[in-house]
Amino acid sequence: MQGILFPRGVVEGRENLQAYRARGGYEALAQALKGFSPGQILQEIADSGLxxxxxxxxxxxxxxxFTAESTxxxxxxxxxxxxxxxxSKKDRLLMENLPHLVLEGLILASYAVKASKAYLYINAIYEEATRSMSDALAEAKAAGYWGEKINAGGDFSLEILLSPAPANYVAGEDTAALEVIEGKQPLPRQKPPFPATAGLFGKPTAVNNVETLANVAPIIAHGAKWYRSFGTAESPGTMIFSMNEEVHRPGVYELPFGTPLRYLIEDCGGGVKSGNRIKAIQPGGPSSAYLPGEKIDIPLDHNSVRQAGSAIGCGVVHPITTESCIVEETLRIAEFFSVESCGQCPACRMETNMLAAMLKKVQQGQGGQPILDQFAKVIAFNKGKGFCNLVNMPGPPIESALRLFRADFDSHLANGRCPQG
Ligand SMILES: Cc1cc2nc3c(=O)[nH]c(=O)nc-3n(C[C@H](O)[C@H](O)[C@H](O)COP(=O)(O)O)c2cc1C
Structure with a gap:
């Protein structure tokens, strides 16, 4: 399948400057700097619906x-x-394989928001991605695409720096990232103010995901109308979905928004390895609500997944088959959030620990039915009471698990084990 980012929809190895230029790379930047104001570039991105x-x-x-207009x-x-x-491995793979596509997007974004300095905030354990981006930075600087003097850049100049990100979950939250770049611990900030107007060193800052920025150069090169010919009206373009060991062909797949979930799992992933019936699907990573397996034909786009009762998140799709127990699955998720909570907000620290401990009790057959009624109360009490969204993350999987897979909980409470024995 033809992709917007991965030319053939799949990863094909690192692309150097020469290869990128041979397929039109950096032409969008040249066009933008020669003929368009930052406002026009911004408008094209807004029109594309990215x-x-x-x-x-x-x-x-x-x-x-918000950033561009800030004085x-x-x-x-x-x-x-x-x-x-x-x-999730899409951002790492983009940086490793298509560093110039990512970089061109970052430079165009910097132009649009009138930034004079940009940071590449990359997970410190992604050594190959860091090397690939750093090599691309050197190649692009030598070619005059960023620096003090940019080809056709008029008075636009841009400094780009690398900033390693600590390898923990909260460090990816945008304001925690800003703290790290400022030389501090990865602790999210209270919002508002939002980074777009008061970010790095208190100044207007646009923070974007790697995949978001990778879409920018193709949009500027081909136009918003072209971009909207992929995907759906509310979710234009493509998205990179990650599938892991539960399918025959794990990997990342770039698909137009609106592609049926079944196509991703069966045609791209080759179906589930166990061969058993799919009982549940988490369509958007650990914080997304479970969907019942019967919803496998829903289209993968923001609205459709939301209407089905979940969220598309950053595209990690996890099918769960009948030999798996939802109590065990959900306990693993709750333990992840409890470990990853940075602990600075009392509600988040308390809630994530408590939910994991409650699920552990259920798993061991303790607490009886009354404990099941407590989950909704703990989640509702803490909702929104944190500096970042982590406090809201364990809720959807737990509440949907209780609603859709009550039998698994009942089995643990009655027999101290999964329904499968
Ligand atoms: C706990 C937590 C972790 C996050 N981790 C990441 C991350 O690793 N990468 C990322 O792009 N966004 C992450 N986000 C979302 C960012 O805060 C922010 O919304 C995002 O970088 C914005 O980029 P976008 O508008 O291009 O999606 C995280 C959010 C939370 C609450």
Whole structure:
């Protein structure tokens, strides 16, 4: 399948400057700097309907406008390559294989938001991605695509720096990333103010996910209308979905939004390895609600997945078959959030620990039915009471598990074990 990012929809190895230029790379930047104002580039991105791929799906043009229009100076741009979500590998693979596509997007984004300095914030354990981006930086600088003097750049100049990201989940949250770049611990900030107007060193800062930025150069090269010919009206373009060991062909697959979930799991992933019936699907990483297996034919786009009762997140799709117990699955998720909570907000620290401990009790057959009624109360009490969204993350999988797979909980409470024995 033809992709927008991966030319053939799949990863094909690292692309150097020469190869990137041979297929039109950096032409979008040249066109933009020669003929278009930052506002025009921003408008094209807004018209394309591009939505952030870091999890929330926020419209990129709207975010950039807050930064671009802010009269405070200087402005900053940050590429968020923190990627520490279990099972997600799309950002690492983009940086390793298509570093110039990512970099051209970052430079165009910097131009659009009028940033004079940009940071590549990359997970420190992604050594190959860091090397690949750093080599691309050197190649692109030598070719005059960024620096003090940019080809056809008029008075636009841009400094780009690498900033390693600590390898933990919260460090990928945008304000935690800003703290790290400022030399501090990866602790999310209270919002508002949002980074778009008061970010790095208190100045307007646009923070975007790697995949979001990788879409920018193709949009500027071919136009918003072309981009909208892929995907759906509300979710234009493609998205990279990650599938892991539960399918025959794990990997990343770039597909137009609106592609049926079944196509991803069966045609791309080759179906589930166990061969058993799919009982549940988490379509958007560990914080997404479970869907019942029967919803395998829903289209993969923001609205459709939301209407089905879940979220597309950053595209980690996890099918769960009948030999798996939802109590065990959900316990693993709750333990992940309890370990990853940075602990600075009392509600998040308390809630994530408590939910994991409660699920552990259920798994061991303790607590009886009354404990099941407590989950909703703990989740509702703590909702929104944290500096970042982590406090809201364990809720959807736990509440959907209780609603859809009550039999698994009942089995643990009655017999101290999974329904499968
Ligand atoms: C706990 C937590 C971890 C996050 N980790 C990442 C991450 O690793 N990469 C990322 O791009 N966004 C991550 N985000 C989302 C960012 O805060 C932010 O919304 C995103 O970088 C914005 O980019 P986008 O608009 O291009 O999606 C995380 C959010 C939370 C609450």
């Amino acid at each position: 939505r952030g791929r870091g999890g929330a799906g926020f419209p990129t043009g709207k975010k950039w406008a 405070e100076t200087p402005h900053y741009m940050v590429l968020n390559g923190g990627e520490d979500e279990p099972g």
